[in-house]
Amino acid sequence: MIIMTDGLKELAGDSIRAALMRFTRSPVSGVMTGALSTAMLQSSSATTVAAVGFVGVAIITFQEALGIILGANIGTTITGWFVVMLGFKLKLGSIVLPLVFAGAVLRLFGSGRLAASGYAIAGFGLIFVGITMMQQGMSGLENIISPEDLPADSLGGRLLLVAIGIVTTLITQSSSAGVAASVAALYAGAINLDQGIALIIGMDIGTTVTAVLATIGGTVNAKRTGYSHVAYNLFAGVGALLVMTPYILLLKNLFPDASIDHSGVALISFHTIYNTLGVIIILPFFNRIAYFMERLVPEKPLVYTQKLDKSLYAQPDLALNVVQTSISSELLALLAHSRFILGDTSAAYRVNLNELHQALDKTQVYTDRIQLSTREGTDWERLISIIHTLDHLRRLLERCEEEEDRANTVRVTPFLGEARAQLNSMIVDISTDIKDQHWVKASQRAKKTETWMDKHVAQLRENIMIKIANSDINAPEGTRYLEAVRWLQRVSRHIARITHHYSRALIASGTNHS
Secondary structure: HHHHHHHHHHHHHHHHHHHHHHHHOOOOHHHHHHEEEEEEEEEEHHHHHHHHHHOOOOOHHHHHHHHHHHHHHHHOOOHHHHHHHOOOOOOOOOOOOOHHHHHHHHHHHHOHHHHHHHHHHHHHHHHHHHHHHHHHHHHHHOOOHHHHHHHOOOOOHHHHHHHHHHHHHHHOOOOHHHHHHHHHHHOOOOOHHHHHHHHHHHHHOOOOHHHHHOOOOOOEEEEEEHHHHHHHHHHHHHHHHHHHHHHHHHHHHOOOOOHHHHHHHHHHHHEOOOOOOOOHHHHHHHHHHHHHHHOOOOOOOOOOOOEEEEEEOHHHHHHHOOOOOHHHHHHHHHHHHHHHHHOOOOOOOOOOOHHHHHHHHHHHHHHOOOOOOOOOHHHHHHHHHHHHHHHHHHHHHHHHHHHHHHHHHHOOHHHHHHHHHHHHHHHHHHHHHHHHHOOOHHHHHHHHHHHHHHHHHHHHHHHHHHHOOOOOOOOOHHHHHHHHHHHHHHHHHHHHHHHHHHHHHHHHHHHOOO
8 A cells, every 4th residue: 555655646746736726625626636636646644644734834724624634534435445346356466466567667667757657556466466465364364263252242342443443553554454454354254344344433533643643843724634634533433333233234134145245345335435424414514613623723823934844845846835924924914013103003013023033034044945956947936036025025124123213204294194094005905915815916906006106205205305495394304204205115115026026926836816
């Protein structure tokens, strides 16, 4: 399973990642994407860990990741059908040996997608070799272990078997491998259908541990995603325990003469049915569950650079994503501070500029260490746009540090009131746009304000010059007003440049934020 999954990830990893980002805009599409991704990768752990990672670096939202998690539980049941129908029914163990050899040759002597294909093919063949070996190893096992030797068919016995299933997955790190082993034991007569069902329920619960481990040191949304995986699998597991007795009784009534060969199909059918029903039951309450998890794992105070993970240097596109996330939070903080020093104290707030300065330094250093393999392509364009954005972000911070003289003059001077109101209105609107991920709209709005400010400032400068000439104000006072006007113009220009370059970075990444 590991070999095949690794090969499939190399072969289809980028496509899967693109699908996870593109087709998760609603709960239903998220479920379908998670199911198909898991079916393609043959690993629910790979899908759920990817979802945790993507939500941690803000590629997808928590709600989108939740849909993927639900879908992964359906997708993982495909492996069981794959094992039962091809491995146990058709018995391909000997036939696939040339396939394993061909895959190994491609892996050893091929490169790129060819080598990845070889790895996936070899893994595919080895699954059936492994199934054949399990069947051979378990033949005669019924003389050593029988269903009577395992816990009795009671609530306590079933819970003990669930615990054994959990431990099995913790050891193998693959619920699919555990399901295959359970089917082999069922065919060998070492366990009965009741015991097999309890084991696979435990295996499904055990697979959540991988996602939880992936949340260690992660963001709040990453933790919410991992914990949601645990909560859903526990919910589905409890439901499965409740319906397993009616399911078995129904099978006995419908198929009283069914042989042991059909037990494997019955086991995998139950696995598919309870996971699918669990998702169908959960979907109508999707938003409430997401809200509950958000309350259960609340946001911590904003830390601008908490997502700048050094381990992402190996994946420059993801590293660029977390830089953009940090820039977004830093800009929103600066915009709130700008509103505050413009006099909008009721809705805005003052931020710690020293802390923000340190965050910008850290973001800059992190960006400098991102190494691209080529100076062409979309990642290169993104990097250039991000560097421009950081430059203007730092200049905006410097303007905010000029509160005591220039910003204060803007705030208290009556004839600068119209320009001040225009700038403040723009800041309010683009802050909303940014929070809604409408960066292109924010850029257009900021550019429009910049153009207006340039024309208005020209007239203000002329008026100030006339006041000085008429001795209405003295030269030092006139200079102070001119500096205040220049401050307004620079702030609007830096905000326009930041939103412009950030939008270009998003467009280069293929992200459509209108």
